[in-house]
Amino acid sequence: MIRVLFVCLGNICRSPMAQFVFKQIVSEYGMSDNFEIDSAATESYNEMCHAGIYYGTRNLLNAKRIPFEEHYSRQIRKCDYEYYDYIIAMDNSNIRDIESIVGQDTKHKIFRLLDFTEQPRNIKDPWYTGNFEEAYQDIAEGCQAFLGFLNNSVTKNIRV
Ligand code: 4NP
Numbered sequence: 676m677i678r679v680l681f682v683c684l685g686n687i688c689r690s691p692m693a694q695f696v697f698k699q700i701v702s703e704y705g706m707s708d709n710f711e712i713d714s715a716a717t718e719s720y721n722e723m724c725h726a727g728i729y730y731g732t733r734n735l736l737n738a739k740r741i742p743f744e745e746h747y748s749r750q751i752r753k754c755d756y757e758y759y760d761y762i763i764a765m766d767n768s769n770i771r772d773i774e775s776i777v778g779q780d781t782k783h784k785i786f787r788l789l790d791f792t793e794q795p796r797n798i799k800d801p802w803y804t805g806n807f808e809e810a811y812q813d814i815a816e817g818c819q820a821f822l823g824f825l826n827n828s829v830t831k832n833i834r835v
Contacts, residue, residue, distance in 0.1 A: 677825065678711045680759040681788075682769055686716030686748040687729040688802050689765045689810055693788065695736055695743040696811070697818040704822070714746065715755065717772035721748035735807040753777050756784065763788050763821065766797035788817035791824050 679697065683690035694714040701710050716722065726748045728736075736743050756762065756777035762785045764770045773785055789796050798817070801810040 676711055677709060677761070678759045679713075679761045679763060680751070680755055681712075681714040681763045681765075682717060682751055682773055683714075683765040684717055684769065684772070684800065685721045685726075685729075685802060686714055686746075686750075687721055687726050688732050688807075689798055689800065689814065690714035690716070691728045691743070691746050692732045692735065692807075692810060693763065693765070693814045693818060694746070695741050696814050697821070699741045700818050700822060713759075715751040716748050717751060717769055717776065719750040722750050724748075729802070731801055731805070731807045735811050739811065751776055756782075760784060761786065761821075766800070786821075788821065789813060791820035792816055 681690040681693040681697070691714050694712055698707070698710075698712050701707055701712070728743065728746055733743075751762075751773060753776065762773060762777075764773060764785065764787050767787065770785055770787060774780060787795070787797070789798060798810055798813045799806070801807045804810075
């Protein structure tokens with residue numbers, strides 16, 4: 676079982692989008708049973724408001740026919756660092772914020788999603804840009820690249 680936690684600032688736009696896009700991709704490859712996939716925030720304000728997935732992300736997922744369940748924002752905790760194998764951030768500031776909560780990444784579990792692609796970059800926050808389609812294109816590219824990275828690591832381990 677590979678445990679993956681996607682993380683963004685608010686956990687209502689980008690990281691739940693990544694959570695359900697990645698779930699859809701692994702299910703298309705028949706690999707759902709191999710994964711536990713969730714998402715979390717670096718900030719706590721949306722958890723305090725019991726905020727669900729933002730309507731921009733909901734509309735996008737519906738438009739792309741990507742199944743999703745209700746998800747309520749929650750802040751990442753120190754114990755998540757032990758539990759999850761991969762903690763995948765949307766941008767550089769997420770990484771700094773995650774490390775301020777969980778401590779230094781001594782086990783090398785924290786990554787930025789688009790660092791798995793040919794063009795490493797941040798995923799712009801659609802909460803501010805209003806561009807959910809752009810976030811989706813980046814997230815879909817990153818999730819495919821991340822799965823490619825995982826498949827390569829598994830193959831390498833089998834060869835060794
Ligand atoms: P996210 O976007 O980090 O992609 O979920 C945001 C959502 C909410 C807020 C900030 C960013 N907010 O300030 O409430």
